[in-house]
Structure formats: C-alpha cells, structure tokens
Amino acid sequence: MSTTSYNRRDFLKTGGMLSSGLLISFFVPAGAKRFIPGGETPEPLFAPNAYLNIGPDNTVKITLAHVEMGQGIWTTLPMLIAEELDCDWSKIKVEHAPPGAPYIHTLYGVQITGGSSTTWSEFDRYRNAGATARTLLVEAAAKKFNVSPSECHTENGFVIAGNQRASYGELADAAAKLPPPASVKLKDKKDWKYIGKVKKRLDTTAKISGEAMFGIDVHFPGMLIAVPAHAPVFGATVRSFDASAAKAIKGVQEVVQVPTGVAVIADNFWAAKQGRDALKIDWELGPGENIDSTTQFEEYRQLAATKGATAAQAGNADDALSRANKKIAAEYIFPYLAHAPMEPLNCTVKISDDLCEIWTGTQMPGLDQSIAAKILGFKPEQVKVNTLFLGGGFGRRANATSDFVAEAVNVAKASGKFIKLIWTREDDIRGGYYRAAFLHQVHTGLGADGLPIAWQHRIVGQSIQEGGPFAASIKNGIDPTSVEGVSDSPYLESIPDHNVELHSPKLPVTVLWWRSVGNTHTAFVMETMIDELAFAAGKDPVAYRRSLLKGKRHLAALDLVAKKSGWDKPLPQGRFRGVAVHESFGTVVAQVAEISIREGHLRVHKVTCAIDCGLAVNPDGVKAQMESCIIFGLTAVLYGEITLEKGRVKQRNFHDYKMLRMNETPLIEVHIVDSNEKMGGAGEPGVPPVAPAIANAIFSATGKRVRRLPLQSSDLVKV
C-alpha cells in the first residue's frame, strides 16, 4: 500500500485501511497490542498531513518518516510536532511510516534512516506538520465558539477562548473539513516548551516489559520459519544440494533454493536451524576463494605505491616535503568490520495473488518495497511494508540489494509459503556488508615552527557507494565516503601543500556504511598523526591542535573537553590521557580518554566527551548517543576484526567477534556545547574520536604509536 500523495483525504483512507489491516492480520500476544505500530488507535478523524492524525479520544498519532533503531527518534520527532501542536504529550502514539512519497528524506531523495540526519532533516517538516494541525484546530474551535481565531489559544490538547474550551479530539471532525492553511508561523525559539528540554523516551515501557515488537517477534497463525544456508565464500553459487538429512528432521517442511543459497523452512526456528545445519551443498566457489586478509593488505600496499584518483590537492606536496625540517611517514591498517546489531537480521513475507506483505526492521523501506516488487513482478504499490522496531541498525539494515528482505521474498516465492526468515548470528557475522578494510599511507613534514608544511596521503579501500542508491556521488573516481575526514580535514586547510589520493579496488566482499562510515578510519589516521606531529614539535597535543584549527566549533568542543577532563591537571601515577577531535555529519566531537595499562592489559577508565551539534533538540538523547558511540568505537578498538582465510570469514559469533561488556565500560561524561551553529547529527559523530583518543593515550603510556586496529597486544608494551 503506497501513500504517494500529500492529499489528506487519500491519506485518511489509506491510514484507516492500514490500521484495520494490521488489526485483522496480526496475531497479537496478550499485552503487546499497544506497541504494534498502528495497532490500536480508533479510526482517525483528523489527518491534516501524512505525519499526524488525531482521533476522537484525543489520541495524537504521529507517523515517523524515519525508523527507531535505538537513536531515539521515536521521541525526538514527536517532540517537534508537540512543540507546535501544543498537544497532550501523554496522548501521543507513534508509528513507523509505510513507504511513500511524504516520507522521502528531505535531502537524500529516498526513504532512508541514516547519516545521522533525522533530527535536522525533519526539524522544519515535523514542526510544520504540528503547526498546520494546530492552525486548523484553532480555526475549527473559533467557528464553534463563534469567535475569531486570534481570540483562541491552545494548551495541552485544548483550544481555549475565554471560558469556552474544546479538546482536539472534539474538534478533529470539524478541523478535517477545513482547507489547509497556505502557510503557518512557527513558534519563536524563546517560547519552546519541548525543544532543547530533556524528554523521556516514549518507547521505554515497551522495551522493559517484552512488549515491544521487533521484526523478529512477529507471528501469525500458519507462518513458518526459514533459516538460510549461505555460501562459504563471497560470490559463490549453489551447484547442487542434498536435502534428505534436513528433511528427515522433525518439523522441517520444505527446502528451497534461492539466489543467495538454500533455505530450510520448518515449524519453528530450532527445527529450521537443525535442518539448515544438516544440508549438504556443493558450491561453485568462484574467485571469492582467493581472498585472504594477509595478502589483501599486501596488495593494497602495492596499490598505495602507485598514483590514485585525486581527492584533494593544493600546492606541491613533493617539493614541500623536501624542504621539511622533520619528516614522519606512517602506514595504517583497518580490518573489515561487521555491524552485528543485537537483533539478528530477519524478514517476514506473505505473498498472495496480487499482494505481498512484508514485516521487518529496515532503514530503507522504500527500496525494500521496490526490490520485492521487482522479484515478484508486482507494482511497488502491491507490496506493503510494515516496519517494526529495529534491534539495532548501525547501517546494516540499509543496503543497495535489501539483501535479507530480498532473500525472504525469494524464499516465500520459491516455497509458496508464508515465512519468517531468520538469520543466525553466524549468518550475520559472516554475511558481508562490512565496513570496508582500508590501508592509509601518510607522509608529512614539519616546518621550522613545528607546524606541518606538507601532507601526502594515499588511501586504499573498496567503495561502498558503487552500484548503490547514491552511486551518483562518486565523481572522478572518488567515493566521498572513502576519503571523508581526510580530504575535507580542517588540518589540511592550514597546510598549503597537500594531496590526497584514493584507490578503490574491487573485491567480491560486500561492503557498506558502518556507523560513522569513512570517519571510522580517516579520523583515526588524522588524529593520531596530528598527535604524532605535536609530539615531534614538542607541543602539548591540545595546544598544537588549537594552533592548526580555525573553526569555531572545533575550538569550542576542544576547549570544553580539555576543561571538563582536567587536561591541564596532573593524573595519578599510571594513568594516561589522549585527545582527539573530529567533525562528521555536521557535528564536532572532541574526546579525552583516560587509560592505564597493567600487565599488558588496557583499561579505559574514563572518556570525557564534548559535542557541538548545534541545537540539541533532546539533550539527554544526544548524551545517550554519545555514550553509545563511545562503546561502539571502543569495541572496534579492542576487538573489531573480520578476517578472511581462503575467502572464508574466520569469525562466527560473539565469542570470536567480541563486544565490549559491562566490566570493560569506562565512565563516560558528555558535555554539550551551548551552540547556535547549524544543526548536525548525533547518532554517529561520537564514534570517530574514540579510537584515536585511546591510541594517543596509549602512546603517552608506552611511547608506541598504534598503526593498526584492533589493538594488538604488542601495542601495549612499553618501548
């Protein structure tokens, strides 16, 4: 069901059908009803736009163009509407939007949640939605009270004029009959009641009671569970398979071949997984078998010795290097990384003659819809996508092929069955779409004043945009996500002679954006190298950065983190500090990590974080995202590594693709810069500074520079 029109009458109809459709088709575990998107609200009376509607019981149902995957948008977008609508916060219900034109990203042109963009990209659209509804409600009330709209004011879900008052629910029917206003005036900043204030999350009760419905939780009578068997190496295909042992397992119903492998369909997950494990598949391995992490970096090194595509260029870095007082050269290596969201990838698909219905947790419902339609020979509007809560995304639930959704559609199509496809954790860890492996080589030179005068930088790594929905962003051989954080680095602006080049080798290993994308490796290189230069120049790392950075926001974040971490104060014996500052997604984040190393074991005691994201709509939400980013980044520093041997991924599950745990968690302190700068993101920009801040702290403890992630035990031994 596609809502492709802003026309509110159409939406009213569609919205109504969506609600009842869900109510009829869902088998709802007792108590869970209220947390199924669209599950319970009565027929809306008043749907002034695609983002909200108001029911006779005063319920304000807010439809999110973006999806909730932990980042708190389930609360932040309603705050924007509530600010202008002046509704009763306790009457708000939230749902994810279906695919549809009103929900297309205001900047990116597709329906996507990503790029730390939700709050700033919806800041005007959602406030306008609320203001439009309020204007109509006031108009309706004015007619009812027989006064002019200017004599009315609103308060907590009521329109009031003198001693007359009516609730939004009472006015909804009349408001729905009015023509929408040509324009609305948004509230003045000084009158904000929600924006900039701490608001508790609206999804917490659902998530502490087992009632929240994630994609993996949907259940319908007659639905079966499918578990796929995937190729052992990237790009391999099925030559033949023997399903007899799988079919002998009690509960296994059917085994089908799909383009991505073979799927076992059973009454329950356990039977399906046992069946999957019992399959005998003969694979046509193809060239994917030749990839090996060790030789891969050797090949990258050879590429780095040759000229690449130019990503940034100024002056003549060769000449400048030859004039340098001091030269420093370094090579950095970054492995593939899996996103590993806690909820394993899954997708439920029901296909009838002319309709396909999908339930999943996805960051790109619109693309899923069109890919499913293509597989089935349907029109997009014949595919209905229901987005449940996402048990983490980090980029994995948005990719150019909609891999897990497409696979589920293929399984349902091949079997003719109503299925929920569930990937095991092993399928997830080995399933590709990784943060690409990268190699950087940097040559820098210092002038007499200790400041850098030359910077040569070569980067080697796969492009994540090629063949994807944003492939058009690749220009002159440069995928901007491969070089972001280097080619646009504020440090380079202050270095007259520099160049940045890129090689984008092609490999069968699938790669994707991974929380903070290119900045995951570029920030590490820039911020550890700058630290190295500071040391070579005999300068304090914070002071050295201050002398190179001109941007107000960089300086504000750096100053705040220095102050709050007590950068100028001595540390207890055995404790060491490192600092890093980096801009990404329109936000600057500075962090100071405090560490100790005992018996070759690293302990991160504290991370102090300062963020300038412009206006922080929900400050506690911003803090939560910084906390989250820091743990995410720290996990990659300590453990994150996907390695390939003969094309096969070595890691399988959380025992060998480890996650940070409670006993390794540092104290995290987040400070928000009081800023009037342009709004930036919050979901990702806390990740990039973590690794370099820790590496710089390790240097002050050991005298050794970390050149490779994750940390090796040799990094922790004193020189």
Place this chain on the structure above:
Amino acid sequence: MIKLSVNNQPYTVDVEPAMPLLWVLRDILHLTGTKYGCGMAQCGACTVHLNGEAVRSCVTPVRRAENQTVITIEGLSKDFSHPLQRAWIEEDVPQCGYCQSGQIMAAAVLLRENPHPTDQDIDDAMSGNICRCGTYQRIRKAIHLAAKLSAK
C-alpha cells in the same frame, strides 16, 4: 509432552526435549520478550529465570525446565512496577531495546542476592549481557537506583 510453568501459568508442550527453552518460549508459547541474540550463551539476550536463576535459555534444553518454574520478562511484574523497570524508565536506559529483557532478568537475580550492589558486584553480575547500543553506564545507574527503590 513436557510440562512446565511459565509466568505462573501451566503449559504442556509437544516438542523435542533437546529443543532450547528459548524457542519453546518464542515459537511455541509466543512469549517474544525473551530474545535470540547468539544461540551460544554469549550475549544474554535470552536470559530468563529458571527456578530463580538467570539461565541462558538459548542453550537450556527444555527438558531441564520440565516441571520447573520459568519466569520471563513478561512475568516480572504487572504494569512495569518492578523496581528495576521503574529505574530503567527513570534513567531512560534502553536504546534499540533488544537486549534489555535479558539485562533486566540478570539484574533481578543480582538484586535478590545482593540488595546493595557495588559497581564491582554489577560488573560481576552483568558482564554476561551484551548491549550493542552501549547502554551499560545507564544500566549501572539504574541498578543502583533500583536498589534504592527496593529499600524504600
């Protein structure tokens, strides 16, 4: 046929005795608050109480629960009134929320056995539960708060 008590309701299920309790809860009883995260007792998302202990239901064969008492997140309290749930709300702990059922069930055993846990006690109890969103600091705060709420 295996009989077990889940959230004080008697159930009889016709499943393989080796089937993990997790899949009996999720796929047979449709109690989906208990989550699948790893299937090998690494992440704790599947933590439930079996006779009061925080077992990892993904590796617990259902035969172990035969005639025993199982409590899942759905049975922890009515209306989010357990001190841990109140504290989780107060500290705005969850992000994606997927691991939180397991976190809360693990914390419940900690508080029962140690009503005033230190940070070290929290590390010792909670390091078996992975949160990919990294809500550990808030979990720690919420456990301390729940201890206070319980003492009142």
Place this chain on the structure above:
Amino acid sequence: MKIHQYHFLKPDRITLVSICIILVISVATLSFKYDDKKVSHTSIAEKDSIVSQKAFLQVYKVLMSPRCMNCHPAGDVPLQGDDNHLHPQGVKRGPEGKGLYALKCSNCHQSENTPGLNMPPGVPDWHLPPSNMRLVFQGRSPHDLAMQLKNRKQNGNKSLHDLIEHMNTDLVKWAWEPGDGRSKPPLSYAEFVNQLKIWIDKGAVVPPRGR
C-alpha cells in the same frame, strides 16, 4: 521486590547432599583398601622414588592441560580454550566456586555438553574450586603442584586416596569427553589414573624444585 515471591525449588542442593553421602561412603571403602596395600610397602627404595616422580610428571602433564587447568586458574576468573584465555563474560569463581549472581556456572553449563563448536561444555554440577580452597594449577611447577596436592590444608582436606576418588567424578572425567572441538588431555583417562596411583603407591614423591 516482586522476585522474592518466586517459589524456589532447590533440587541441586538435595542432589548435592546425596552425592556427598555416596562419596563419603565410597571414599571410606577405598581408603580401607589402600591401607591394606600400604602395609606391603614397608620401605621406599630409591627406585620407587624415581618411578613415583616419573609418574607424577605424567599426572602433571594432564593437570596442566587446558581441560583441567582452565577450571583451576590462578585468579578468580575461569579460563577457556587451549590458550587458557580468561572466560570472556567476566565470570567469577564466587564463594562456592559456582559463579556469582546472574553468572552462575549452571546458568549456561548444562548437565551435558551442548553440541557444537564453542558451545558451553557441561556435566552436572559444573564448578570451580571454592574460594577458600582454590586448588590452583595455573603457574604451578611440578614440585609446587605435588606439594599442594599432598597438603590437606591446600587440597580440600583430601588424603592421597581421596585424590584418586576425586578423579572418579563426572567433572574430572569430562576432560576426556570435552565436547565438540576441544582437545583432550595428553594421556588417556585410564593411563592418567594409573599414573596417579603409581605416584601414590610408590610414595607420592615430590619432584625437586626447578623441574
């Protein structure tokens, strides 16, 4: 707190008590038998000393193998794998050696091995030595370990014959049925017990320091 209202069955306790009773009886019987034998060893010849020490070095190899040593760590965190790495969930010994709070051994370790690579191994009553009797193997030399095994204050108040009986428990025997993907100790179980008996029978001679 709501949780206090749960009805706690404690079947583990009951089984444990009965196991203990059975153990006491069988140990008593064994000791008696061995006392009989002991009479025949009126003196320990130098040759016996060499045989005893040699046997202990075989026993030592087994005790220091990952399947045994991993549950006899120097610290309070059990070890895993053939590289003896720390158990990753931050699992702690606890006073009774059964873990702590939400991380008790039996929360993951079943009464049998869970099938599959890197899945939790198991036997009934999977545990570490308790905190007041830590029975550390990790880092011990043959001399130190032999001394420790013979010292009733450090070995759980066991006679040498009790030690042989300990080797008869499911937990010890598990080392030879360790589940998918795990290496076994370097000696067979029978040979291990045999060597232990030889060590004891020939005088339980402690290898010199520095060996």
